[in-house]
Amino acid sequence: MKRAERMVALTEILLSHPNELLTLGFFADYFNAAKSTISEDLMEIKKSLRLTGRGFLETVPGAAGGVKFLPAVSKEESNQFLELLAETLNTNDRMLPGGFLYIADLLYDPAVVRPLGLIFASIFREKKPEAVVTIETKGIPLALMTADSLGIPAVIVRHGNKVTEGSSVSINYISGSSKRIQTMSLARRALGTGKKVLIIDDFIKAGGTAKGIMSLMQEFNAEVVGLGILMEDALWNTSRLVNDYLALLQFGDPSTENTIIKPKLICCVK
Amino acid sequence: MKRAERMVALTEILLSHPNELLTLGFFADYFNAAKSTISEDLMEIKKSLRLTGRGFLETVPGAAGGVKFLPAVSKEESNQFLELLAETLNTNDRMLPGGFLYIADLLYDPAVVRPLGLIFASIFREKKPEAVVTIETKGIPLALMTADSLGIPAVIVRHGNKVTEGSSVSINYISGSSKRIQTMSLARRALGTGKKVLIIDDFIKAGGTAKGIMSLMQEFNAEVVGLGILMEDALWNTSRLVNDYLALLQFGDPSTENTIIKPKLICCVK
Numbered sequence: 382m383k384r385a386e387r388m389v390a391l392t393e394i395l396l397s398h399p400n401e402l403l404t405l406g407f408f409a410d411y412f413n414a415a416k417s418t419i420s421e422d423l424m425e426i427k428k429s430l431r432l433t434g435r436g437f438l439e440t441v442p443g444a445a446g447g448v449k450f451l452p453a454v455s456k457e458e459s460n461q462f463l464e465l466l467a468e469t470l471n472t473n474d475r476m477l478p479g480g481f482l483y484i485a486d487l488l489y490d491p492a493v494v495r496p497l498g499l500i501f502a503s504i505f506r507e508k509k510p511e512a513v514v515t516i517e518t519k520g521i522p523l524a525l526m527t528a529d530s531l532g533i534p535a536v537i538v539r540h541g542n543k544v545t546e547g548s549s550v551s552i553n554y555i556s557g558s559s560k561r562i563q564t565m566s567l568a569r570r571a572l573g574t575g576k577k578v579l580i581i582d583d584f585i586k587a588g589g590t591a592k593g594i595m596s597l598m599q600e601f602n603a604e605v606v607g608l609g610i611l612m613e614d615a616l617w618n619t620s621r622l623v624n625d626y627l628a629l630l631q632f633g634d635p636s637t638e639n640t641i642i643k644p645k646l647i648c649c650v651k
Numbered sequence: 652m653k654r655a656e657r658m659v660a661l662t663e664i665l666l667s668h669p670n671e672l673l674t675l676g677f678f679a680d681y682f683n684a685a686k687s688t689i690s691e692d693l694m695e696i697k698k699s700l701r702l703t704g705r706g707f708l709e710t711v712p713g714a715a716g717g718v719k720f721l722p723a724v725s726k727e728e729s730n731q732f733l734e735l736l737a738e739t740l741n742t743n744d745r746m747l748p749g750g751f752l753y754i755a756d757l758l759y760d761p762a763v764v765r766p767l768g769l770i771f772a773s774i775f776r777e778k779k780p781e782a783v784v785t786i787e788t789k790g791i792p793l794a795l796m797t798a799d800s801l802g803i804p805a806v807i808v809r810h811g812n813k814v815t816e817g818s819s820v821s822i823n824y825i826s827g828s829s830k831r832i833q834t835m836s837l838a839r840r841a842l843g844t845g846k847k848v849l850i851i852d853d854f855i856k857a858g859g860t861a862k863g864i865m866s867l868m869q870e871f872n873a874e875v876v877g878l879g880i881l882m883e884d885a886l887w888n889t890s891r892l893v894n895d896y897l898a899l900l901q902f903g904d905p906s907t908e909n910t911i912i913k914p915k916l917i918c919c920v921k
Contacts, residue, residue: 385655389699392662397705397722401762429659435667452667477817485816486841489807491799492671517788518807525792529761537759537788546755547747571756 387412388422395426395438395450400532404447423448434458451506452530454499462496463629463644470642476635482642488519488583488611491526497629498526501581501609504627505531508606510579512536512572516565516594523611524581536578538567538594546571550600554593558586558617565593572601579607586614588622595623612642657682658692665696665708665720670802674717693718704728721776722800724769732766733899733914740912746905752912758789758853758881761796767899768796771851771879774897775801778876780849782806782842786835786864793881794851806848808837808864816841820870824863828856828887835863842871849877854902856884858892865893882912 391408408419427438434455438448454462466487475483487493501523510531515524516538528535542551546568553562572578580594591608598605613628631643661678678689697708704725708718724732736757745753757763771793780801785794786808798805812821816838823832842848850864861878868875883898901913 385658386695386699388655388659389662389696390703392659393666393700393703393705396663396666425656426659429656430663433660433663435663477815479815481815483816483838483840485807485838486804489795489798490804491795492802492804494795495799518791518809521788521791522795522805525759525761525764525795528759529765532762534756534760534762535792537755539788545747545749545751546753568753568755570753 384422387414388425391419391422392426395448396435399436399450399452399530402441402447402449404445407447451532452499453503453506454496459500459503460644462500466493466497467630467640467642467644470630471640476641480635482632484583484612485519489522491522494522494526497523497611498528499530500629501527501579502530505579505607505609508579509577510606511576512578513581514538514572514578514594514598514603515581516540516590520581520583520611523583527579527581527609531579536567536572538565538597540565542566550597552593552597552600554589554596556587556589558589563593565597567597567601572603575602576604577606578603579609580605581609583611584614585610585612585621585623585626585628586617587619588624588626591626592622654692657684658695661689661692662696665718666705669706669720669722669800672711672717672719674715677717721802722769723773723776724766729770729773730914732770736763736767737900737910737912737914740900741910746911750905752902754853754882755789759792761792764792764796767793767881768798769800770899771797771849772800775849775877775879778849779847780876781846782848784808784842784848784850784864784868784873785852786810786860790851790853790881793853797849797851797879801849806837806842808835808867810835812836820867822863822867822870824859824866826857826859828859833863835867837867837871842873845872846874847876848873849879850875851879853881854884855880855882855891855893855896855898856887857889858894858896861896862892 405416405419409416430436430438436452439451440448477483512534513524513528514536524535541564549566549568551564551566553564556563595605608626610626610628612630612632615631615633631645633641635641675686675689679686700706700708706722709721710718747753782804783794783798784806794805811834819836819838821834821836823834826833865875878896880896880898882900882902885901885903901915903911905911
């Protein structure tokens, strides 16, 4: 096998097993090559990844060591993508009666939520979350893609109290905008105790749902290390129930502005 | 830039843009190289992908042409993965009171649903579906990952009639096992008319839900080109409301069998 061929195959295997530890021994066997040869190839791939901004190759030293491909996206590509998404949201007659924005088609389209998940992963990876938590339904794809890019499981909180997954924890919360009491619940075995969690949701208005999830997380002794939201409602001018969140887009006033959806500049994607 | 470096970067770009048409001109500009050089590199990558079984490089000829990376998984890797998954499901005290199997943690774990989506995509790609349809909640990650591997959007049917996404279509259906009348609905604009759709769900018992989704699809003049189910209930011995489906796992009788979950051999992954 020629060097270029082997490096292509190596890249294929790494990129299709994101966040998975692959040992030098595994590659040496697979390619029937010396570990030192594989090691040199991996150094080249590491350099190349840094140039294209598609992620990092993490080297884990020691006997049980190897390499891990950690997907990422560059700051430029993130901002470009968010601008394009805002543009799409501002066209096509997306305002529905009642001031709702039609966005479900995009929230369920992998071509949209895969990059969004990658952006959230790039922002929050350094916080070392162990699970991504969301509440059904619209936020699920976003949370799943974030979890996929981080190599951790997603945990989905259910509305109401209908979980048929063994014993569960339910809490009541007050939806901040409609002031109604609602219930959310999570199966006991869905999340181990004392985990670091990242909360992901598609929309924030008054913050009641986000605050509800945070209360529920306390029941699992979880530490909330981040709160990522796709879109914040800029029309909500009283204070929110949660403030320490990061939103990617902003929803403005349809009656006074032409550009309703605006991208927020992402400062901290590495 | 050396050839090996360029080929690694090419592979990175292709694999991180699955199902997206990338032109020779784009690569020629990116690498500041002749189109003929890029073309040779792509031929090598195409060969390598065939060897590792990670997917295909589809060449689209003509002025607007280019290449597309179509993710796939080999038959061996599919069967291996399903056997491992069945083994996991048979351990860890997963049987809940009432005969339910606890599986939500796996259904929300990208490390599980990403390969499963890839398996469904490999099976159903030749049917050329234009959207993957499922019903909330547990089947969403599976459907999304299938859609991602196929490069098409997912469409999520909601329970009840609570869609706030403009005008919607609702149907009543009878859950085949519980015999209760239920409602499912889908926003009009969630799915264009006359599309080819692939239905994906996590579980089939009597088939009432699947049949309900199929009726709903008729309202959109959609053609159902496939029905992929993660697990079929082998305890259901009367006839099902739908028969033309493909299941990856089988759920047997906990009272008479030691191995409750069995993988079904996948015949047709290319």
